[in-house]
Amino acid sequence: MKKFLLLLSFILIFSIAYSQKVGDNPGINANVLQSNSTTIKIEYNFGGFYSEDIKINGNVYSNINSPGMSSIMEKGNPQLPAFSKSVVIPDNGMFTYKILSQEYYEISTKTIMPSKGHFTRDKANI
Numbered sequence: 572m573k574k575f576l577l578l579l580s581f582i583l584i585f586s587i588a589y590s591q592k593v594g595d596n597p598g599i600n601a602n603v604l605q606s607n608s609t610t611i612k613i614e615y616n617f618g619g620f621y622s623e624d625i626k627i628n629g630n631v632y633s634n635i636n637s638p639g640m641s642s643i644m645e646k647g648n649p650q651l652p653a654f655s656k657s658v659v660i661p662d663n664g665m666f667t668y669k670i671l672s673q674e675y676y677e678i679s680t681k682t683i684m685p686s687k688g689h690f691t692r693d694k695a696n697i
Contacts, residue, residue, distance in 0.1 A: 593678060594619015598638035599654050611658055612671075620652060625684050632684035646688025 596618030605612035620637040636642070640652035660666055 591622045592619065593622055597621055599640060601654075601656055613656075613658075615654075617654075622680060624681065627684070630682070632682050633680040634684045635680070642686065644686050644689050647685055649683035650686035651683060 594617075597620050598618055600616045600618070602614045602616075603611065604614050617637075620635050623634045623636075625632050625634045635651055637652040640654045642650050643653045644650070
């Protein structure tokens with residue numbers, strides 16, 4: 572068990588050491604700015620991500636990940652980070668939304684690593 576934990580620690584440190592940090596503070600923050608009986612105003616700040624080169628069948632891909640986010644697991648599509656949070660809306664409430672402002676910038680990368688999709692635990696498919 573100790574050897575396993577040591578190996579796992581080494582792999583984790585090795586993968587972090589060879590990841591490129593993009594942005595000042597990788598991860599995402601969600602802040603509730605206003606909340607009352609008629610309005611919920613939420614601010615999302617995406618501070619960046621980590622990019623790691625992965626070689627698959629002789630091709631080099633970018634593996635993108637970010638703390639606090641999960642990966643989109645649609646087989647064959649790019650495996651990109653995704654973020655979601657739940658907001659409770661009363662049963663008799665009406666729902667509309669507005670994006671008040673947004674900022675973005677484009678970053679050149681290698682081709683994004685394709686997702687393998689979700690794996691099942693069904694023994695018949697192993």
